[in-house]
Each structure stands twice: as structure tokens, then as C-alpha cells.
Amino acid sequence: MANHxxxxxxxxxxxxxxxxxxxxxxxxxxxxxHDHLAETKExxxxxxxxxxxxxxxxxLLSRTEEGRSHVYTAKVQEAETRQxxxxxxxxxxxxxxxxxLVMQALGNHKTSARxxxxxxxxxxxxxxxx
Amino acid sequence: MANHxxxxxxxxxxxxxxxxxxxxxxxxxxxxxHDHLAETKExxxxxxxxxxxxxxxxxLLSRTEEGRSHVYTAKVQEAETRQxxxxxxxxxxxxxxxxxLVMQALGNHKTSARxxxxxxxxxxxxxxxx
DNA sequence: CCTTTACTACGAAATATTTCGTAGTAAAAA
DNA sequence: TTTTTACTACGAAATATTTCGTAGTAAAGG
Numbered sequence: 223m224a225n226h227x228x229x230x231x232x233x234x235x236x237x238x239x240x241x242x243x244x245x246x247x248x249x250x251x252x253x254x255x256h257d258h259l260a261e262t263k264e265x266x267x268x269x270x271x272x273x274x275x276x277x278x279x280x281x282l283l284s285r286t287e288e289g290r291s292h293v294y295t296a297k298v299q300e301a302e303t304r305q306x307x308x309x310x311x312x313x314x315x316x317x318x319x320x321x322x323l324v325m326q327a328l329g330n331h332k333t334s335a336r337x338x339x340x341x342x343x344x345x346x347x348x349x350x351x352x
Numbered sequence: 353m354a355n356h357x358x359x360x361x362x363x364x365x366x367x368x369x370x371x372x373x374x375x376x377x378x379x380x381x382x383x384x385x386h387d388h389l390a391e392t393k394e395x396x397x398x399x400x401x402x403x404x405x406x407x408x409x410x411x412l413l414s415r416t417e418e419g420r421s422h423v424y425t426a427k428v429q430e431a432e433t434r435q436x437x438x439x440x441x442x443x444x445x446x447x448x449x450x451x452x453l454v455m456q457a458l459g460n461h462k463t464s465a466r467x468x469x470x471x472x473x474x475x476x477x478x479x480x481x482x
Numbered sequence: 483c484c485t486t487t488a489c490t491a492c493g494a495a496a497t498a499t500t501t502c503g504t505a506g507t508a509a510a511a512a
Numbered sequence: 513t514t515t516t517t518a519c520t521a522c523g524a525a526a527t528a529t530t531t532c533g534t535a536g537t538a539a540a541g542g
Contacts, residue, residue: 315368
């Protein structure tokens with residue numbers, strides 16, 4: 223059963239960057255997250271800290287004490303969150319047409335032959351299943 | 353040539369709703385746009401007016417006087433804007449993998465057999481072209 | 483012991499976005 | 513002619529988001 227709207231508030235862009243890191247690297251400290259973000263962005267340590275504290279309040283992250291620092295874990299699932307954001311995006315930007323989005327995504331992005339094959343596989347499955 | 357980043361500032365969600373209407377219905381007055389939005393959202397007329405004035409300042413819309421009211425026209429192209437937003441979205445939500453996005457979009461959205469065929473066509477073309 | 487280092491907590495400033503109220507005005511209606 | 517209606521302009525409040533500085537504190541180093 224999909225879980226639309228009701229659950230945790232939709233993450234902002236900054237929050238998504240943090241979630242993204244946690245999904246990839248698993249439970250991490252603010253320091254670890256920050257050092258990663260700092261490679262790309264310009265932002266102070268306490269900014270990242272504050273964001274993660276807020277995300278904790280919002281129930282987007284859980285945390286445990288580990289010595290004098292906290293270890294944060296994503297409390298929302300990657301696939302689920304992506305789906306929610308994708309739904310919103312298809313709605314607002316592609317007027318609800320997932321097919322349109324797919325066409326534009328494939329048309330303009332350089333996608334490898336291997337990935338194209340996987341997609342073709344998926345298409346076949348979908349068509350068979352219905 | 354794609355036009356990345358440099359051009360008009362990325363539209364906010366509210367702005368996108370307005371652009372969306374203009375793309376679909378062509379040049380329109382604030383009244384027309386507002387009456388449409390009001391079906392869905394709760395918002396006063398002057399809110400829509402102000403937004404469109406701001407979009408005009410930002411060069412997202414152009415306008416001409418038509419009697420005592422203004423007729424606004426989208427100054428940015430739908431396809432171009434979609435591409436920009438799509439790129440951002442793939443980056444932030446799918447870590448740059450368009451293929452992942454496509455799979456998730458097809459997997460969960462009910463897409464008609466006809467649309468699936470169109471996508472298959474596109475896949476064939478892509479594969480042939482390289 | 484002191485001092486430095488590496489944390490958290492938290493208020494509050496800086497920005498960005500959205501919303502609305504008020505004023506001015508020209509045309510339409512009475 | 514007076515009143516009502518339907519616009520625009522625009523300041524400013526309300527929200528949401530992001531950023532940072534300062535304070536407190538425990539451990540590590542000297």
C-alpha cells in the first residue's frame with residue numbers, strides 16, 4: 223500500500239541532500255555528513271548540525287548517543303521518499319503524465335545501452351503482466 | 353544547445369502552476385489564471401496578481417495592455433523549463449541516474465499500453481542511433 | 483591543572499516565498 | 513452624475529528555509 227501525503231513532511235532540498243548521504247552511507251555523525259556536503263557546498267558546520275536537529279524534530283531522522291556525539295539514521299525509506307517526490311514532480315511539471323516524463327528523461331540524458339536494456343526488460347514485464 | 357543555469361531563474365512551485373496554465377491556455381489575464389487556480393487552491397486574487405507581477409519582473413512572463421487589464425504570456429518554453437527541472441530532479445532525487453527515475457516512474461504509475469509502446473519506440477530509436 | 487578541541491543546544495538574523503490589505507483609477511451601471 | 517465594479521500597484525505581514533554566532537561542556541593534550 224502506498225503511503226501518500228499523510229506521513230512525514232516532504233523534505234526540503236537541503237534535507238534531501240542529507241537524507242541522500244545517509245541512505246548511501248548508513249548511520250553517520252553530523253561531522254561525517256558535513257564533511258561530505260562541504261566538498262560541494264559552502265556552509266558552516268553549525269548549519270548542517272541545525273538542519274539535522276530540525277530533521278530529528280520532524281521525525282525524518284532518528285539518533286543515538288555515541289560518546290559525546292550523535293549518530294543519525296534516516297527514518298524514512300529512500301524508495302518511499304523518491305516515490306512521493308516523483309509523484310509530486312510528475313504532477314506539477316508533467317501534468318500527471320509519467321510517460322511524458324520518461325520520454326523526456328530518456329531523450330535528453332545520456333543513458334547507457336545497458337540501462338536501456340534494463341528498461342526494455344521492465345517494459346516487457348509490464349506488458350505481460352497486463 | 354541546451355541552456356543550463358544561466359537563463360531565467362528557476363520557477364518556484366507557485367510560479368510553475370501559473371506557467372502551466374499559460375502553456376496550456378495561451379496568453380491570459382490574471383483573472384483567468386486566478387479563477388482556474390481558485391478551483392484547486394485557497395488564495396486571494398491579489399495573491400495571484402502579485403505573483404504574476406513578480407514573474408513579469410523576473411522575465412518569466414511578458415505582458416501587453418488590453419483595455420484596463422493585462423494579458424500575460426509565458427516567456428519561457430515549456431520543454432526547456434521541463435528539461436531544466438528534470439535535470440535538477442534527477443540529480444537531487446535519483447543521484448543523477450535517469451534510468452533509475454524511469455524505472456520507478458514506470459513501475460508505479462499506471463501507464464497505458466499505448467504509452468508503453470511509444471516508449472518502446474523511443475528506446476529502439478535510441479539504440480539504433482548509437 | 484590549564485588549554486585546546488570537538489561536540490550539542492539554541493536563539494536569532496538573513497533569505498526566499500507566499501499572502502493579503504489598502505489605495506488609486508477608469509469604465510460600466512444605476 | 514454618483515455608485516459600484518474590476519482592474520493595477522505596491523508595501524508589508526506571515527511563513528518557510530537556511531545560515532550563523534555564541535554559550536556550555538566533556539574529553540584529550542600538554
